[in-house]
Amino acid sequence: MAKQLIALTVNGDPYEVAVSPHQTLLEVMRDSLNLTGTKRGCTAGSCGVCTVNGEQGEVILSCLALAVEWDGRSVTTVEGVEEGNELHPIQKSFLEHGAVQCGFCTPGLIMSAKALLDVNTSPSETDINEAMAGVICRCTGHIKVKKAIKEAASVLREREVNHGES
């Protein structure tokens, strides 16, 4: 089938790339753009490791999104989370709490946590469960992940307060 040229912005960088209709956003990012931070897991919507954030910062499963549908739109992947040369508080907190073991699910967890904390820096236990349920980690048991998210939330809350004062 005829390829189509799409304009896709990833982490603020504009790309023009030729895609076939049957290619998923995940395939195009990994195989055409060489952005391999986003992982290819089940490719069936059930593991969440392919999670990226859409235009409103919402979580999207890139294995179930057609790349052609993202023409003219932008996404954020785990490669775009750091702030300057520093890791984002969520990333730091994941490292500090041992919420990363084999690391395969980590990009999906980070993007899901970011989608939550971007709009809610005081999440309840239920909020965290709800936001993270779509990503499965085989190693950590999710306990450390939750601790890491709570810690990152408090860092981000503090930042909001400081920001408010200045």
Place this chain on the structure above:
Amino acid sequence: MQLPQFEYIRPKSLAEGLAALAEHGDKIAIMSGGSDLLLNMKFRLEGPAYLLSLNGLSELQQLEKLDDGSLRVGAACTLTHLAEHTIIKECYPALRAAIFVVGSRHVRNMGTIGGNICLETRCWYTNQSKIWRDTREGCFKTDAEQCHVIKSAPKCHALNSTDSGPILMALDASVVLASHTGERIVPMREFYQNDGVEHTVLKPGEVLTAVVLPPAKGRSVFRKLSQREGLDFATGTFAAAVIGSNEQPESVSLVLGSVAPEPRVMPQAEKILLEGGLTDEAIDAAADVARRALLEVTNLFTPTFYKKRLIKVLVKDALLELRDQRVRG
């Protein structure tokens, strides 16, 4: 898993989309959020030559209060959008509950209400990769005349797992089905069919464009039981809507989901509550009748006997909760 190849059609208007559907007959598939369709294509259960995307059509993404107080919900509204919408939260809390337990936030951000209503039926045999399926004989959904779920059955018994279907039926909602020749309105109670292959009354060329919810009235409840709390299809769901008082209900609507290729209305159980009111005895009897009325149950992931027992508990538990809800106008 990769998708099979297809030609992608993104219409600029609904009319253009309906024309494409009429032109391509059974060679075209409708995609809304794609969270179910694309998966089935990856599994090689579907291989349409053309794929019609509803995603650019803003006319299918509106929520509109009609003059008679009903709410018209565009088929392409995402589940997240609806679950967070004030009208849905305040006026249709049981629908909100049903939407909010679909998959995960990730799935709800992509999945739409139209796609959820039309969700393809599932079973342990077909919802596997093609390589896995090829090690066994086919079935009604693929290339043979048998059902792996209920052996010797004359038709497909794949399970209908839509979480929104049962409550939309209980609330007496309708769907608007459009084709290039016009529109028809079908009550949700008449939308499903007890056949896993042809599980809805949608005809080729038709698109579900909207769901119409009657003005909020009375009380309603939705329950879902699944093995995991998140990211799981239901083992069983139950939706009930009651108008009137506990002592003298004017109308009672009870629907079970995830038990068969269609959500099941339970007329005998409804009658017991209508005649007896929501007393302990009547609720108990209704739950019992609901269980016994389920003749064939799709034993997907859960043995039939367990599912039947579970249904009784589910129905009773939900009705007791409904009885305690404040009676609304």
